Amino acid sequence: MRIATWNVNSITARLPRLLAWLESSGTDVLCVQETKCGREAFPFEPLRELGYQAAVNADGRWNGVALLSRVGIEDVVTGLPGGPEYEGVQEPRAISATCGPARVWSVYVPNGREIGHPHYEYKLRWLAALNEAVAQDAAGERPFAVLGDYNIAPTDEDVWDTAAFEGATHVTDPEREALAALRASGLGDVVPRPLKYAHPFTYWDYRQLCFPKNRGMRIDLVYGNTPFAKAVTDSYVDREERKGKGASDHAPVVVDLALEAP
């Protein structure tokens, strides 16, 4: 079974590439982030025609997550139970479901903006709530993974230049400690292989030729429990999808598993 995660930066803007990629990659389950549309604008129909069911948590111009599956979607939980609010609202940043043999989450962790910004404190509270919400499944026997845009580079190796991130979010100790807490709950970082260059970056800013210069970051992560990790046969970043016209600023992370899709 093939599971992937991809921050598409608007599912409506990305729709032609998304549909083509689903077909060419043969992905069974895709965790989507930054749909940037409301439910009413979500492209259920073209996805259905390709054989994918969709579970969606999206409410407008920002954020938004989804699960696309051609191996079933059951027991959908919309949102992060016990999750914090930002400026009085629970933003659409999480959705989970059982897709065939695995339980999966699609998450879009708050960006944080700047150290000390209210959004940064929100990011840390959000991650603490996530850890609580997944603890039971993380320790369970069923293959389980939390996939998505974490907006955190787990190590210094996961940014193109540590000096460029001095005093910035995505690399701070409290953010990395939040990832360590997930690992302590039984989830491991499924590190993909790069298709080119030394590091499996998943995101390159649109600006300043970051992609051709490979000024990237690894912030799209797959955190899986032991039964999930044991089933992994391969994982890679599909950087081809970052190329050309109409690309997202993130590339898909693909995970192949020795699990039978029903």
Add this chain to the structure above:
DNA sequence: ATGTCGGGAAATTCCCGA
């Protein structure tokens, strides 16, 4: 093979978020 992009308000250009 590429020097931002996307959405949306107000609107054919700015603003925000990333």
